[in-house]
Amino acid sequence: MNDLWRDYRSPGFFDEAFDDSGQARSAANALVRYLGEFGRTELETRRAAADLAIKSMGITFTVYSDAGMIDRAWPFDILPRPIPKHEWDRVREGLQQRVTALNMFVADLYADQRIVADGVFPREVLAQSANFRPECVGMRPPGDIWAHICGSDLVRDGAGEFYVLEDNLRVPSGVSYMVENRLVSKRVFPELFAQHHILPVDDYASELLDSLNALSPRKDVTPNVAVLTPGVFNSAFFEHVWLAGQMGAELVQGSDLFVDSDDCVYSRTIYGPQRVDVIYRRVDDAFIDPEVFRADSMLGTPGLMRAWRAGNVAIANAPGAGVADDKVVYAFVPEIIRYYLDQEAKLPNVPSWLCMNDTHREHVLANLDSLVVKPANESGGYGMLIGPRSTAAERKQFADLIQRNPRNYIAQPTLALSTAPTLIDGSARPRHVDLRPFIVSRPDDDAFVTMGGLTRVALREGSLVVNSSQGGGSKDTWIVADEEV
Amino acid sequence: MLSRLAQNLFWAGRYIERAESTSRLINATSLLLLDMPRATAFDWRALVEIVGAEDLFAQRYPDDSEANVMRFLVADRLHPSSIASCLASARENLRSARDLVPREVWEDINGLHLFIADEGQHIESRLARSRVMDHVVRNARHMAGLIESGMSRDAAYDMFMLGLQLERADMTTRIIDVRSADLLDEDISELRPYQTVQWISVLKSLSAFQMYRRHVRVRVTGAGVIRFLLADSAFPRSVRFCLNAATDRLVRLPTSSRCVGAVDSAVQVLNDADPGTLTGYRLSEFLDRMQIELSAINDTIQSRYFQQ
Numbered sequence: 001m002n003d004l005w006r007d008y009r010s011p012g013f014f015d016e017a018f019d020d021s022g023q024a025r026s027a028a029n030a031l032v033r034y035l036g037e038f039g040r041t042e043l044e045t046r047r048a049a050a051d052l053a054i055k056s057m058g059i060t061f062t063v064y065s066d067a068g069m070i071d072r073a074w075p076f077d078i079l080p081r082p083i084p085k086h087e088w089d090r091v092r093e094g095l096q097q098r099v100t101a102l103n104m105f106v107a108d109l110y111a112d113q114r115i116v117a118d119g120v121f122p123r124e125v126l127a128q129s130a131n132f133r134p135e136c137v138g139m140r141p142p143g144d145i146w147a148h149i150c151g152s153d154l155v156r157d158g159a160g161e162f163y164v165l166e167d168n169l170r171v172p173s174g175v176s177y178m179v180e181n182r183l184v185s186k187r188v189f190p191e192l193f194a195q196h197h198i199l200p201v202d203d204y205a206s207e208l209l210d211s212l213n214a215l216s217p218r219k220d221v222t223p224n225v226a227v228l229t230p231g232v233f234n235s236a237f238f239e240h241v242w243l244a245g246q247m248g249a250e251l252v253q254g255s256d257l258f259v260d261s262d263d264c265v266y267s268r269t270i271y272g273p274q275r276v277d278v279i280y281r282r283v284d285d286a287f288i289d290p291e292v293f294r295a296d297s298m299l300g301t302p303g304l305m306r307a308w309r310a311g312n313v314a315i316a317n318a319p320g321a322g323v324a325d326d327k328v329v330y331a332f333v334p335e336i337i338r339y340y341l342d343q344e345a346k347l348p349n350v351p352s353w354l355c356m357n358d359t360h361r362e363h364v365l366a367n368l369d370s371l372v373v374k375p376a377n378e379s380g381g382y383g384m385l386i387g388p389r390s391t392a393a394e395r396k397q398f399a400d401l402i403q404r405n406p407r408n409y410i411a412q413p414t415l416a417l418s419t420a421p422t423l424i425d426g427s428a429r430p431r432h433v434d435l436r437p438f439i440v441s442r443p444d445d446d447a448f449v450t451m452g453g454l455t456r457v458a459l460r461e462g463s464l465v466v467n468s469s470q471g472g473g474s475k476d477t478w479i480v481a482d483e484e485v
Numbered sequence: 486m487l488s489r490l491a492q493n494l495f496w497a498g499r500y501i502e503r504a505e506s507t508s509r510l511i512n513a514t515s516l517l518l519l520d521m522p523r524a525t526a527f528d529w530r531a532l533v534e535i536v537g538a539e540d541l542f543a544q545r546y547p548d549d550s551e552a553n554v555m556r557f558l559v560a561d562r563l564h565p566s567s568i569a570s571c572l573a574s575a576r577e578n579l580r581s582a583r584d585l586v587p588r589e590v591w592e593d594i595n596g597l598h599l600f601i602a603d604e605g606q607h608i609e610s611r612l613a614r615s616r617v618m619d620h621v622v623r624n625a626r627h628m629a630g631l632i633e634s635g636m637s638r639d640a641a642y643d644m645f646m647l648g649l650q651l652e653r654a655d656m657t658t659r660i661i662d663v664r665s666a667d668l669l670d671e672d673i674s675e676l677r678p679y680q681t682v683q684w685i686s687v688l689k690s691l692s693a694f695q696m697y698r699r700h701v702r703v704r705v706t707g708a709g710v711i712r713f714l715l716a717d718s719a720f721p722r723s724v725r726f727c728l729n730a731a732t733d734r735l736v737r738l739p740t741s742s743r744c745v746g747a748v749d750s751a752v753q754v755l756n757d758a759d760p761g762t763l764t765g766y767r768l769s770e771f772l773d774r775m776q777i778e779l780s781a782i783n784d785t786i787q788s789r790y791f792q793q
Contacts, residue, residue, distance in 0.1 A: 058588065232580050241584055256487050268488040270640060270790045271739045 010430035094347030136320035143443025205246035215314035259303030452477035498648025513690030712761035
C-alpha cells in the first residue's frame with residue numbers, strides 16, 4: 001500500500017470504507033486496492049483532472065458576499081463513497097415508505113384532517129405551522145401527490161445505522177451535482193468503472209420528466225413542462241439551468257408567465273403565448289403568486305394559484321407541500337407512518353426533543369451543551385446551535401429563543417456522524433459525511449429513488465457542517481452491486 | 486424562445502456593437518488629431534454629440550476637455566452608453582441567455598467587463614487609450630466571430646444579429662451626422678486643406694477606408710464617403726447593408742411582417758434620397774429622418790417580440 005491509506009484511522013466513528021480493524025469493507029475493497037497502487041503523483045494527476053473537468057464542464061454554485069454574487073467551482077473530493085447495494089435497497093424501501101406516508105399526511109391536512117381529529121397530530125402544531133397554506137385546503141392534486149420531489153438527508157451513526165435527519169419537501173437542491181459528480185469521476189477513474197459494477201445515477205432527469213409529464217392536465221397533447229427559477233441570482237441557478245436542459249424543458253422566470261382570463265398559464269414567447277401544462281417550480285410557496293401570497297413578490301406570476309386550483313396547470317411540488325418540511329413535523333414521522341400505513345418506520349428518525357413539550361423542553365434547556373438545537377423552518381444549516389461547540393453566550397441566546405417560541409425548536413443528540421476517506425494534502429483523512437437521496441413520487445407507481453444520492457463532506461477536520469455555502473465538499477456516491485463484492 | 490431571452494440577445498448584440506463602435510470612434514479621432522494643424526483647438530464635444538448625450542455630459546463635467554470626454558465615453562458608469570456601461574449591460578443580458586450562445590462568448594464578455602472596469606481608469610495617455618480601445622474592438626470581434634462560426638442559425642442567432650445590425654446602422658448615421666456638420670462648414674477656411682484627412686478619418690472610424698479605396702476608386706471626397714457609408718450595398722457597415730441584413734434575419738422570425746415593413750420603409754427613404762448629392766441642412770434632415778426610421782424599427786421589434 002502507498003501513502004494514501006497509511007495511518008488511515010477513524011476511531012470512534014463508523015467509517016464508510018474501513019471497518020474497526022482497519023480492513024477495507026467489502027464494497028470498498030476493490031477501490032481501496034486499486035487506489036493503493038497509485039503513487040502520490042498519480043493521485044495528484046487525477047485530482048487535477050477532476051478540477052479541470054469541473055471547470056470545463058462549468059459546474060458551479062453561487063454564493064453571496066459583500067462583493068456581490070460569485071460563481072464558485074463546485075467542491076468535489078475525488079475519493080468516492082461506496083455503499084453496498086443490499087444496504088441501499090433497505091434504505092430505498094425506507095424512503096419510499098416515508099415519502100408515501102408524508103404525501104398522505106399532506107393530503108389529509110388539506111382535506112379532512114383525520115390525523116388531527118384522531119388525536120395523533122396535535123392541532124396546535126398545525127395551527128402554528130409557518131408552511132401550512134389555508135389557500136390550499138380542498139385541493140386534490142393528481143394522485144393526491146403533493147411532494148413530488150423530496151430530498152431527505154441521511155446520516156449514519158457510530159454503529160453504521162442510517163437515520164433520517166430531515167426531509168426537504170419544498171425546493172430541495174443538489175441532484176444536478178449528484179449526476180455531475182458521477183460524470184467527473186468517470187473521467188477521473190475510467191478504469192474502475194470498466195472493472196466494477198457501479199450502478200448508474202444518470203436516469204434521474206428522464207424519470208423526473210416522465211413523472212412531470214404524467215401530471216399534465218392536457219392528456220391529448222405533449223405537455224409543455226417549464227422549470228420556474230427565481231433567476232440568475234439564486235444560489236441553485238446552475239441546477240435550474242441543468243434540470244431544464246436535461247429535460248428539454250423551458251427555463252422560465254415568473255415574469256415569463258401569465259395567467260389569462262381562461263385561467264390557463266401561458267409563457268410569453270416570440271411565437272406568441274404558449275400554454276404551460278406543468279411547472280416544476282424552484283421558487284418557494286410564499287413567492288409564487290403575489291395575488292395570493294406575498295404581494296411584494298417579484299418572482300411569481302399573478303394568478304398562478306387560480307390556474308392551479310382550476311386544474312389547468314400542475315405545480316410540483318404542490319403549493320403547501322412544505323407543511324411537512326418542518327422539524328417538528330419531522331419528529332412525528334414515525335407516528336405518521338404508523339397512522340397512514342399501519343407499519344413501523346423502516347428508516348429510523350434521529351431521536352428528537354420537541355421544545356413545545358414541557359418535559360422535553362426542560363431536558364433540552366438543561367442539556368444545551370450536548371444537544372443540537374434546530375429551528376423548525378430553516379434550511380441550509382442556518383440558525384442552529386451545536387451544543388458541544390457552543391459558547392456560554394450562544395447557549396444563553398438559544399435558551400431565550402426557545403423559551404420565547406418553543407414551537408419553533410427541536411433538539412437532537414449530537415451524532416457521531418460516519419466518516420469517509422477524503423483526499424487532504426495528498427493523503428486520505430477521515431471526514432464526516434451525510435447523504436441526500438432524491439425521491440420522486442408519482443401518481444400510479446412506486447416512488448423513484450435515486451441510486452445513492454449526493455454525498456456531502458465536511459472538509460475541515462472534525463467539522464459536521466457539510467453545506468457547500470459553508471465550506472462543505474461533495475463526493476461521488478457508489479452503490480456497488482453485490483455480486484461484485 | 487421566450488420573449489425575455491429574445492430581448493436579452495437583441496440587447497446583448499446592440500451593446501457589444503455599441504462598445505465596439507465607440508472604441509473605434511475614439512481611436513480614429515485620436516489618430517486624426519495627429520494629422521491636424523497645431524493651432525486647431527479640437528472640439529472633443531463632437532464625440533459626445535455622436536453618442537447623443539450632451540445634456541448628461543454637461544451635468545456631470547465642468548468642461549469638455551479631452552480627459553473629461555474620454556472618461557465620460559469610456560469609464561463613466563453613470564453614462565449608460567459609455568463603453569464600461571455597454572459591456573456591463575451586455576454581460577447582464579447574456580447572463581440569463583448564456584446557454585443560448587457559445588460558452589466562450591460568456592467567458593469573453595466577463596473578461597472584457599473586468600478589463601474595462603480596471604483599464605478604463607488608465608486612459609489619460611493616448612498610447613494607453615489606444616491599446617485599451619484596440620483590446621475592446623478585438624474582443625468584440627472575437628465574440629462576433631464565435632457567434633458567426635459557433636451558433637446555429639436559430640431564433641437566438643437572429644435576435645443577436647438583429648440587435649447588432651440596427652446598432653451598426655445607427656452608429657454609422659450618427660458619425661456621418663456629427664462629422665459632416667463640422668466638415669461641410671465651408672467658412673472655416675483654414676481647415677479646408679485638411680478636409681480630405683478628416684473624411685479619411687470618418688472612414689477609418691468605421692473601418693471603411695480600405696474598402697472605400699478598393700470599391701470607389703476615386704479620391705476621398707465628402708460626397709463619395711457619404712454615398713459609400715449610407716448606400717453601398719456591399720460594405721458591411723453601410724446603412725443599406727445593415728438594413729438588408731436586418732431583413733434577412735427578420736424574415737426567418739415568426740410573423741415578422743410588421744417589422745420587415747418597418748425596415749422596408751427605411752430602405753425606401755434611402756432609395757428616395759440620392760445620398761451622394763446631399764449636403765448641408767438637406768443631409769442633416771435626411772440623417773434625422775433615418776434616425777427616426779431606425780428608432781421605429783427598434784420599437785416595432787420591441788412591441789412585436791418583447792412586450793406581449
